[in-house]
Amino acid sequence: MTDVRTALVIGGGIAGPVAAMALHKAGIEATVHEAYPSTADGIGGTIAIAPNGRAALEAIDAQEALLAHAHPMSTTVMTFGAKRLALPSLAGVPPLQVVRRAELYRSLHAMARARGIRIVHGSRLVDAEQTASGVLARFADGSTATADVLIGADGVHSTVRKLIDPNAPGPNYTGMLGFEGFADVEVPARPGTMTFAFGRRAYYLYWPQPGGGTVWGANLPQERPMSLAEARKVPAEEWLRILRETYADDDPGGELARRTSADRLQAVGSLHIMPSVPHWYRGRMVLVGDSVHAPSNSSGQGASLSIESAVEVARCLRDLPDVPSAFATYEGLRRRRVEKVASRAAKINHAKTPGPVARAVMPVLMPILTKVAMNPEKTMGPEQRFRIDWDATIVPATAPVRAAG
Structure with a gap:
């Protein structure tokens, strides 16, 4: 020690x-x-x-x-317009x-x-x-x-x-500004289901809230990053106007935006990595x-x-x-x-801010990618099955660590 x-x-x-x-x-x-x-x-x-x-x-x-x-x-779903894909899950976690x-x-x-x-x-x-x-x-x-x-x-x-x-x-700024809202509307999804939706202009996600209503999050494309304080200086009514316009052609994105009141919308800030x-x-x-x-x-x-x-x-x-x-x-x-x-x-x-060509081919490509690249054991297994054994003794590093290039 x-x-x-x-x-x-x-x-x-x-x-x-x-x-x-x-x-x-x-x-x-x-x-x-x-x-x-x-x-x-x-x-x-x-x-x-x-x-x-x-x-x-x-x-x-x-x-x-x-x-x-x-x-x-317990369930995750991905949607592209009318196409709906249930994502595979790991067993035993x-x-x-x-x-x-x-x-x-x-x-x-x-x-x-x-x-x-x-x-x-x-x-x-x-x-x-x-x-x-x-x-x-x-x-x-x-x-x-x-x-x-x-x-x-x-x-x-x-x-x-x-x-x-x-x-x-x-x-690094991702080019997106995050929001979270609560809509007084029921979506056609079972409790415990999170849906990742690629809308016509922007990405969003949503899930039924226990007790009623729907929680949803928006990743709004934004040219420049804004601090949380800057984002919250903009009246919620103005952000709702932009969100309603952005998701107007999406189902249920448009309805979620329309049925969210200003007091139930929260800017969570620019998204960074x-x-x-x-x-x-x-x-x-x-x-x-x-x-x-x-x-x-x-x-x-x-x-x-x-x-x-x-x-x-x-x-x-x-x-x-x-x-x-x-x-x-x-x-x-x-x-x-x-x-x-x-x-x-x-x-x-x-893929969250796709151009017009990417939007056109994504519904065709994503089922293939889901079967090949999204194999749950190969992709998610090493991440989600990882466990820290507190009682195990740490072995010292024997070689220098280098940043990924």
């Missing part, structure tokens, strides 16, 4: 409290520093947790934070769980606090320096904190990433979650991979003799896996 006894976790979203609880289970005292002044309840809409993400939560006895609020999705990010966020925070983990709000990191014995962090309010290691779980616009490597790449990050760590600072590997939302794996990495970095610090070995081994365990998922998702993402 390393000599690490304390850790600063920067970022209190999903990966932050998970990392803190995993560190706590490994015998390391962690403090979470969250930039938002109180909570981040209004950030993000609904997220999906895949079976492997649920298993990672189980490894640190935190699965109830998810299951207390989530709804299972639990269903995808969809959960409001705010509910999972609150639940994870409550669970972390119940375990004695301190969470400091209004604590925005601006700088950090490595000392002879650890890391000194400086925050925007003038306060400081020290610990043996610093873990950056601060999202795609990570401050820690730039402190580790000033030349590190930033996130992270390119390959050359340096995951430097000295006693390391990255987890979206700060280092944020795949397209097409992957269905973003939050799950973040949870996995948060658990794995704690295991490496628990088992390996020094910090450099722990962080190198952590990267070795994670890089190939997350970049393979990101590569798969990037291919799907291009």
